[in-house]
Amino acid sequence: MTLYLHLAQLLGERIEQGLYRPGDRLPSVRALSAEHGVSLSTVQQAYRVLEDSGLAAPRPKSGFFATAGATLPALPAVSRATQRPVDISQWDQVVEMVREGPSKHTVALGCGMPDITSPTLKPLLRSLARLSRRLDMPGLYYDTLPGTPALREQIARLLVNSGCRLGADDILITAGCHEALSCSVRALCQPGDIVAVDSPSFFGSMQTLQGLGMKALEIPTDPLTGISLPALELALEQWPVKVIQLNPNCNNPFGYIMPEANKRALLSLAQRYDVAIIEDDVYGDLAYEYPRARTIKSFDTDGRVLLCSSFSKTLAPGLRMGWVAPGRYQEQVAHMKYIGSGCTATQPQLAIADFIAGGHYEPHVRRMRGQYQQSRDEMTAWVRRYFPAGTRVSRPRGGFMLWLELPERFDSVALNQALKGQGVQIAVGSIFSASGKYRHCLRMNFAARPTAQIEDAVRKVGQTAAQLLAAG
Amino acid sequence: MTLYLHLAQLLGERIEQGLYRPGDRLPSVRALSAEHGVSLSTVQQAYRVLEDSGLAAPRPKSGFFATAGATLPALPAVSRATQRPVDISQWDQVVEMVREGPSKHTVALGCGMPDITSPTLKPLLRSLARLSRRLDMPGLYYDTLPGTPALREQIARLLVNSGCRLGADDILITAGCHEALSCSVRALCQPGDIVAVDSPSFFGSMQTLQGLGMKALEIPTDPLTGISLPALELALEQWPVKVIQLNPNCNNPFGYIMPEANKRALLSLAQRYDVAIIEDDVYGDLAYEYPRARTIKSFDTDGRVLLCSSFSKTLAPGLRMGWVAPGRYQEQVAHMKYIGSGCTATQPQLAIADFIAGGHYEPHVRRMRGQYQQSRDEMTAWVRRYFPAGTRVSRPRGGFMLWLELPERFDSVALNQALKGQGVQIAVGSIFSASGKYRHCLRMNFAARPTAQIEDAVRKVGQTAAQLLAAG
Structure with a gap:
């Protein structure tokens, strides 16, 4: 350190x-x-x-x-290293989360949904409706492989906010950040290859690595500053790491923003060991500070960073609109996109391009940033009030996810089980690890405006956790 | 035979x-x-x-x-077997087709677009627009992993037409048939595995096999009856084939419908050698005869057939709405879907479910079937008129694709090159083969209602082909 x-x-x-x-x-x-x-x-x-x-x-x-x-409550501990690359499991726990849809009877604190009720989204819905109204509507045609030029141009403009100077031609549209990450990994790795990851890490990326037969090498990660560079360097020296995959801005689930100096140092490391970097920036535009933090990609000089992001957290996930700026790997990533899904749906691309070009993106995101920051404080206060003393809590600087760490012997899978009858659901910590760590942790979503119903849900989680701890 | x-x-x-x-x-x-x-x-x-x-x-x-x-002109020859499984290439030629979008100045005879101008599609557009009109619209939410229940139920009902008795729970929604095929292959195969395919074969599936590191074993295929069963049996005896992938109904590009007896015999073969079958039925509902031909899946008793299809050819490809009924491989295919794109866009699923439930699907498809059959005859007549004598032509029994075979020394890649300045584009035959065969063949789309402009385009293709043959 x-x-x-x-x-x-x-x-x-x-x-x-x-x-x-x-x-x-x-x-x-x-x-x-x-x-x-x-x-x-x-x-x-x-x-x-x-x-x-x-x-x-x-x-x-x-x-x-x-x-x-x-x-504020104490921070979660710096995550500990696994000693070696591991195969990833936990699919059974992930599938439980993604198989069921939203229900009126459940407060889904575990999900990744942003708040989509803001009136600042209205122009987007108007665009979607307007596009649908004409026969022979452009949204019915096959899109081109890279994606609709109108949207790629708007994304290139937005990327200036994170310090990137890219053109429309540097960008491929994907079905959410999920497809962007999946295509990037498949373009770079063969089964058996080792991918170094921050830890805890988004469970979707973990599953992608698992499903593609890669091994994850989890690097200790600080809840305030992100992946440990000395530990990463050690890993690069010891193992034939192919790719570093991480989520440096408004990290999911920790919420940190990696300091700029660390981003530069990480890029130098990647250059020195000649590995590629997959940078997940899906929450980046939801940083509470303005101007938002730069991406690692913005420092990239030799095209080794593949920047992945989407509109799932800023606008709406149901549209499945993401993108990747794959640098020097553009051809390979395009091929992987083609063989995975052919091309992307056209209509939502045109609607989002409209929305950004009409000047509606910035005001919307500004509003959501403010709302999420307030909700974070509210949620943190509730956790203090209702959770067992000693619960450690992350301090997100963007996004809408809170990470909680309970004593080692605590079992969040049992917690989720116990909550089933109570109409609350959380994300269990173990799915954020390739090696099943963090079972004593959990993630909660604070995107929705605070209500008495949500406070009640948090109270149930906290009290149930306390009961389990007392019983265990 | x-x-x-x-x-x-x-x-x-x-x-x-x-x-x-x-x-x-x-x-x-x-x-x-x-x-x-x-x-x-x-x-x-x-x-x-x-x-x-x-x-x-x-x-x-x-x-x-x-x-x-x-x-009618003579049929194309039965395709000849490759002697061994091969790696697939031709990406450079495929990417040329999928990188560029439609242009007003080009008659894109090579593309896979259906006709989307029929007024019978209007209720679909109305549904899309209606769904977009409300704030907090359901289409903005994350979908569940299997897909929206409303659409899966409607698909299960449609599948009765092809002889399948399946429930909503047997179906996963995907981003087009493309993702259905890709998830199926990834669920079944490891890199290096051998997949037996009909030949010529949809270039998208060829590229998927290539991109995933599988090897294709091309089986001789008859332009009227499909894959040769004796040749397939020989292949199954000689090679450790993992999967048989084929497109038996309204085949792309040949247009045949495999006889029902052959479908049953193929399934028996698959059972005997214990291999899975990936059945691409994307054009199946566009068979000119009514009732439409049954799928191999409809005879499946032990869940070894993965039925893949979509609304891209029947409704509109820009919606990216497909599905897979993966039989006993459901869990693996769901995992592959999750790691590839997370979940599917919600709004078009709801709109299509509306469209089918409202009774609009059958009349639309009936109308398109009639139109395509007429266009086939028109296009065949034009080919006779404008192409060099001896050009062999397929006799599609469904869909909207015509396959042309010219003398062996003919080069369709050179033809496409020569057509560039003339505002016409065709699909070169070589991309329909893993081994670069069929360079002397080409595929043309007859989905659009016949016009003087299209006749003129076909004339240009025919005359340019004749010139190239004379010069060569």
């Missing part, structure tokens, strides 16, 4: 332990520099991390102060 | 050579039985084949007569 991250962690723990209450002045930069024997700029970097985590805030000419964030 | 097929071919050739003119009485069943030393029922079977091919027609109590079909 670098010096400033170490220092940030140390200070963060002191704040969380209550040594500093909200509003208390924190040690000066100079004092800490002397105390820890590090440079002034190292301390400043550490404070920036604390700021990003919502634990400290600067006041002009007065130094740093502990914030309300100091009342 | 069986006796009756041999006899049918012999008689067919005589009719085609002009020994019998349209309206002439053909030899009696009794006379032929004596002449060829075969049973009466063998002759009757042969006449049934001639009837199916449009070469002969029975008159009550008067025997069989040569029909207008006697003026």
